[in-house]
Amino acid sequence: MDKQQERASSETKVTETKAERHKQRQKKLKAGVDAKIAAAQEEKGILLVLTGNGKGKSTSGFGTIARAVGHGQRAAVVQFIKGNWECGERNLLEQAGVKFYVMASGFTWETQDKQQDTAAAEAAWQQAEQLLSDDSVDCVMLDELTYMLSYHYLDVDRVINALNNRPKMQHVIITGRACHRAVLDIADTVSEVLAVKHAFDNGVKAQVGFDY
Incomplete structure (x- = not known):
């Protein structure tokens, strides 16, 4: 593998790592939002x-x-x-x-x-x-x-x-x-x-x- 291929491979791994971290953050965020929605069951005039x-x-x-x-x-x-x-x-x-x-x-x-x-x-x-x-x-x-x-x-x-x-x-x-x-x-x-x-x-x- 030449240097250009190594660089491309490294950049791909970095991109994949960032994407996975973003996915995990969003999953955590969604879980928190879903929990709040589940807990908010009261209906009343605001x-x-x-x-x-x-x-x-x-x-x-x-x-x-x-x-x-x-x-x-x-x-x-x-x-x-x-x-x-x-x-x-x-x-x-x-x-x-x-x-x-x-x-x-x-x-x-x-x-x-x-x-x-x-x-x-x-x-x-x-x-x-x-x-x-x-x-x-x-x-x-x-x-x-x-x-x-x-x-x-x-x-x-x-x-x-x-x-x-x-x-x-x-x-x-x-x-x-x-x-x-x-x-x-x-x-x-x-x-x-x-x-x-x-x-x-x-x-x-x-x-x-x-x-x-």
């Missing part, structure tokens, strides 16, 4: 919190609502602080039968009226409470609810009580920055969206079809 300072929390929540609708489930959305301006997700999802309830006062820094904001939050929350007691609704999104607790427009205990006593199989999605610890404590899944960079901070205006 409380998902999407929080953090990054962009995309509501977008992610609407994606989950769309998924539920795609499976023929009934979903509803309560939007806090967003106001009555056009919302692309609402335009689409209402056509698919998703009910929207919107806190019409808009962002609290625009109204600068705590009494008005508190009354608007109360009205929106009453709609939320009805949804959270309706076992025919499979998935409820409480968009930007976290601000209602941060600004003390809603009582934390009242919110926690409604979440804890909702129908067993009802899923709930809560979005917004700085989620209250009491909500985080009862959540099943919490994802924090990290703000690395945002176009708006560099003077780029919010754009139709991408930002709203």
Whole structure:
């Protein structure tokens, strides 16, 4: 065997060794995943919190609502602080039968009226409470609810009580920055969206079809 053949043979053995190691790692990984799947047998409604300072929390929540609708489930959305301006997700999802309830006062820094904001939050929350007691609704999104607790427009205990006593199989999605610890404590899944960079901070205006 000449040197070129020896080199080729050696490279083949190295490749085969790497392939075998990869195979063994993947087998170990699969065994771990299979074990977790086998252990996860409970079925229940999930409380998902999407929080953090990054962009995309509501977008992610609407994606989950769309998924539920795609499976023929009934979903509803309560939007806090967003106001009555056009919302692309609402335009689409209402056509698919998703009910929207919107806190019409808009962002609290625009109204600068705590009494008005508190009354608007109360009205929106009453709609939320009805949804959270309706076992025919499979998935409820409480968009930007976290601000209602941060600004003390809603009582934390009242919110926690409604979440804890909702129908067993009802899923709930809560979005917004700085989620209250009491909500985080009862959540099943919490994802924090990290703000690395945002176009708006560099003077780029919010754009139709991408930002709203």
